[in-house]
Amino acid sequence: MKLEIKNVSKKFREKKAVSQFSMELETGQCVGLIGPNGAGKSTLIKIIADILQTDEGEVLLEGKNISKMKREIGYLPQYPNFYEWMTAKETLFFMGQLSGISKKELIRDVPIILAKVGLSDEEDAKIRTFSGGMKQRLGIAQALLHKPAFIVMDEPVSALDPIGRREVLNLIQEIKQETTILLSTHILSDAEEICERFVVIKNGMKIEDTTMLDLISRNSKPVVYLEITHNDKSWVDTVKMLPYVKDAEMTGHKVKITLDDVVKYKNSLIQNALENNVDIIRFEIDKHETLEEIFLKLVVGT
Incomplete structure (x- = not known):
């Protein structure tokens, strides 16, 4: 029906x-x-x-x-x-x-x-x-x-x-x-x-x-998620200055980094972390936002 x-x-x-x-x-x-x-x-x-x-x-x-x-x-x-x-x-x-x-x-x-x-x-x-x-x-x-x-x-x-x-x-x-x-x-x-x-x-x-x-598919983003130690938090400020990084947000020990192109720049990001002696606990690639993130964008504009 x-x-x-x-x-x-x-x-x-x-x-x-x-x-x-x-x-x-x-x-x-x-x-x-x-x-x-x-x-x-x-x-x-x-x-x-x-x-x-x-x-x-x-x-x-x-x-x-x-x-x-x-x-x-x-x-x-x-x-x-x-x-x-x-x-x-x-x-x-x-x-x-x-x-x-x-x-x-x-x-x-x-x-x-x-x-x-x-x-x-x-x-x-x-x-x-x-x-x-x-x-x-x-x-x-x-x-x-x-x-x-x-x-x-x-x-x-x-x-x-x-x-x-x-x-x-x-x-x-x-x-x-x-x-x-x-x-x-x-x-x-x-x-x-x-x-x-x-x-x-x-x-x-x-x-x-x-x-x-x-x-x-309409809200896909080239996003990388890292989990780092408390001592490495200052590295996020360095990441924000990298030319291929669009945005970097930190919540607790987790960092969400939006790149111009994940495939092209993920190795460069890891290399930069190693050069700065960052202890990477976890590294993940997620090419799309969650429903909650999409929803907030739609109804709140954030």
Whole structure:
């Protein structure tokens, strides 16, 4: 199924949360909607899930207004709310009935969904005993229960501890094999791990829509990384003066050096270090920036 977001705008009082935003999402993709806090990610996700109405523009699924296709959408909010006194199984039955799923289907499908999200052994446990990661996995279960064509997730791991975050990321990796996913996040390492495509939003506007491969190729830099001892820090000032060095930054014992041409000048750089009696602990060549560095350039201008 094809999702189309066409010139969507949404204002809250005088603040425009989303402005003339357009994008398309094809079946089988896992797309990361990334941007800083307050960029408009959650507002856009809620518009796609038909929780908020647009001021302008429209969201279409298979050419039909999203409000007529809600059965095809699974939605995971950033903080899923459950009745704490219910069990996991009771919760899914309750939510399934609200979605119009028959009792026969629920009896058949609830155990399957609980197994998929790794909660089979907890089906009769009260939700008040669940960790944050378990609640998020239950949230994914309810989003999958009615077999949607795609799922939208709003910051699915930002509120979790490292263990819960890893559990949910692993689960998303599994379900993206069979379900189209759009997820918002400001945690770039997560987006880089699980998404093939990135849509960057800033101040409610789309400023980039690309793949990781394209981002890297367009932001490639001839960069060398060295790790040196504390006593050799003063060498960095010498490096900055070399004619083939564009930039040199030091963080702790690590030095990031941008050269005019890595292949041509890497040996000259090493030779200069040896001439200055620099103790090189590690030497690496990395010809592209990280997603975090590219992101900061896009949204902050650094």
